[in-house]
Amino acid sequence: MSHVLETAKKRRSIRKYLDIPVEWDKVVQILDAGRYAPAAGNLQSWKIVVVTDPGQKRQLAEACLKQYWIEEASIILVICAKEERMVSYYGERGRQYLIQGVAAMAENMLLTATDLGVGSCWVGAFDEEKVAEAVGCPSRARPHMLITLGYSDEVVPVPPRETFESRVYLGKYNNRVKNFNIVLWDWSLQMQETAQESKAKAQKMWNKMSEKIKHHKEKIKEKMKKKGVDTK
Numbered sequence: 001m002s003h004v005l006e007t008a009k010k011r012r013s014i015r016k017y018l019d020i021p022v023e024w025d026k027v028v029q030i031l032d033a034g035r036y037a038p039a040a041g042n043l044q045s046w047k048i049v050v051v052t053d054p055g056q057k058r059q060l061a062e063a064c065l066k067q068y069w070i071e072e073a074s075i076i077l078v079i080c081a082k083e084e085r086m087v088s089y090y091g092e093r094g095r096q097y098l099i100q101g102v103a104a105m106a107e108n109m110l111l112t113a114t115d116l117g118v119g120s121c122w123v124g125a126f127d128e129e130k131v132a133e134a135v136g137c138p139s140r141a142r143p144h145m146l147i148t149l150g151y152s153d154e155v156v157p158v159p160p161r162e163t164f165e166s167r168v169y170l171g172k173y174n175n176r177v178k179n180f181n182i183v184l185w186d187w188s189l190q191m192q193e194t195a196q197e198s199k200a201k202a203q204k205m206w207n208k209m210s211e212k213i214k215h216h217k218e219k220i221k222e223k224m225k226k227k228g229v230d231t232k
């Protein structure tokens with residue numbers, strides 16, 4: 001399985017943290033992963049405020065509709081983005097691009113955190129003005145989300161996911177397909193594996209059958225020879 005898929009499956013929203021600081025080299029790697037996310041027109045109109053101060057963390061927890069677990073995180077990242085430039089480049093569509101770009105960046109960071117053994121959570125429920133105030137975010141930029149980082153103090157079961165076929169369609173909306181990789185079998189590694197297994201099974205069966213037929217033929221030959229029939 002792809003290492004990235006494995007990490008994506010492993011990632012969980014962590015809301016309980018150990019009182020152990022996350023090493024700065026890990027934080028820097030997580031931030032760097034955000035920097036490499038795709039961005040419309042490569043404009044990268046975002047800014048991240050890294051929060052470590054307990055007072056500020058308390059303020060953010062309050063601003064996040066009293067989600068007090070947030071202040072236990074070792075680090076809180078406040079991701080802000082400037083809409084103006086995006087809109088001046090792309091008009092109304094720029095607002096969409098901005099949100100999509102920020103989300104891509106966030107996911108890059110969450111996956112990198114998971115890969116480094118750091119727990120994280122995407123926090124979107126907050127009072128925008130209060131979050132902006134806590135980190136001094138100017139009005140030309142808006143806080144879009146918070147990401148908490150810290151060593152996990154909980155084991156979270158995988159929340160239920162919708163089935164593949166109820167969410168992925170082939171060609172047309174609502175065209176559900178079971179076993180996508182097998183339907184598109186021309187490029188399926190699973191199909192190749194199945195074919196190889198079938199080939200090995202068929203070969204085994206062929207060998208067994210050949211052995212039986214050979215044995216059977218020899219028996220007939222023997223019986224005919226005994227009766228004086230010319231078997232040549």
Ligand SMILES: Cc1cc2nc3c(=O)[nH]c(=O)nc-3n(C[C@H](O)[C@H](O)[C@H](O)COP(=O)(O)O)c2cc1C
Pocket residue numbers: 011012013014015067121122123124125126156159
């Ligand atoms: C846009 C967005 C906003 C979210 N806001 C919050 C939040 O305010 N508080 C919180 O505890 N989790 C928040 N989450 C995390 C989701 O609750 C979580 O991803 C979901 O329950 C699935 O669990 P998982 O992340 O462990 O797979 C948010 C996730 C997204 C994508």
